[in-house]
Amino acid sequence: MPDLWQDAMDHAVTLARKAGEIVRNALQNDLKIMCKSSSVDLVTKTDQNVEELIITSVKEKFPGHSFIGEESVAAGEPCVLTENPTWIVDPVDGTTNFVHGYPFVAISIGFAVNKMLEFGVVYSCIEDKMYTARKGKGAFCNGQPLQVSDQKEINQSIIATEFGSNRDPHAVDKIFSSMRKILCLPVHGIRGVGSAAINMCLVASGCVEAYYEIGIHCWDVAAAAVIVSEAGGVLMDVEGGPMDLMSRRVLAANNNIIGERIIKEIEAFSAVRDDEP
Ligand code: IPD
CATH class of the missing domain: 3.30.540.10 (Fructose-1,6-Bisphosphatase, subunit A, domain 1)
Structure with a gap:
């Protein structure tokens, strides 16, 4: 067809x-x-x-x-x-x-x-x-x-995330606190290249196990979401459940084990939805 x-x-x-x-x-x-x-x-x-x-x-x-x-x-x-x-x-x-x-x-x-x-x-x-x-x-x-990494151990993983453009001190505290908890699991490292789309493509490429961020927009992640899932990865909300494209929150991981492990450490907060009038 x-x-x-x-x-x-x-x-x-x-x-x-x-x-x-x-x-x-x-x-x-x-x-x-x-x-x-x-x-x-x-x-x-x-x-x-x-x-x-x-x-x-x-x-x-x-x-x-x-x-x-x-x-x-x-x-x-x-x-x-x-x-x-x-x-x-x-x-x-x-x-x-x-x-x-x-x-x-x-x-x-x-x-x-x-x-x-x-x-x-x-x-x-x-x-x-x-x-x-x-x-x-x-x-x-x-x-x-492309194929995601087959790593299942969080302490053998690299996690990508970003600070984004939110400078509200409460949000920044939560961002730092989540990173601190994830770093101390411990993980091999935390990275972030300054582009949500490229971070997600690195998950798809298998060199980073997961990427999460609160504050992104649908246009930052829509294309890369297809790339991650077609490379065998998973997409979730930062508190679990399916990714909602308009929620301004994303977690892309190589598998559910790594994704769900990170969710336990993320201090989630809400951002004004992309589709909120
Ligand atoms: C930004 C980048 C950055 C992420 C921000 C995005 P933009 O997109 O993807 O990595 O931290 O949340 O808004 O503004 O450069 O298109």
Whole structure:
């Protein structure tokens, strides 16, 4: 049977490559940096240009499709996932990295139909790594199949997480306290590359056992969620149960044993949902 969404996925890969070139070129020039919700929540002209490029091109090729894009939502567009085929786009995941030339920046394109994720494309454009996954067809990096780690011992694991852009002292206390507890389990290490999408692709690649964060947005994780599950991993909420794409919380792990072990140590808190009007 022909794959209904293969054409869309091929287009997503082409767009991610084009966007990656724009991001790499922009790194050579002076960046115009602006702030969004706070002085540590950054956006650049490149974020906006790349999102515009992706949306314009998809509208031309797939006129009936919907969008959720980081910069469109910042500009006041609604963030609502309907049954309609929907592109969930982060034009530059790792904007702070981008601004500082820290070399982990990704273009993240997820695609959902009937509220179910169908494919994900994450292009780590400075490393030139193209991560792709189509539901039921496996996950790949530059065409090579991906498989999560088979580690079941938490004390033999590396866990990825981020501080994010929340500077509320109570939230920061909880973030530190969770990290402290996880570090002292002990684990081999705690890492974080400054891009939620790349952190999750590292889980899919098998070099990190798990990644969790509270405060991410649906566009940071939609594409990489498909990549993790197609590489054999699991996705959960930080307090257990299934991941809710709009809840701004995610835990991606190589298996349930590692995922559930970390949940015991995470001091969870809520963030304002992405789909809250
Ligand atoms: C951010 C990155 C970062 C994570 C933040 C995200 P952005 O995305 O993924 O690693 O800690 O929570 O918002 O703003 O660079 O697209």
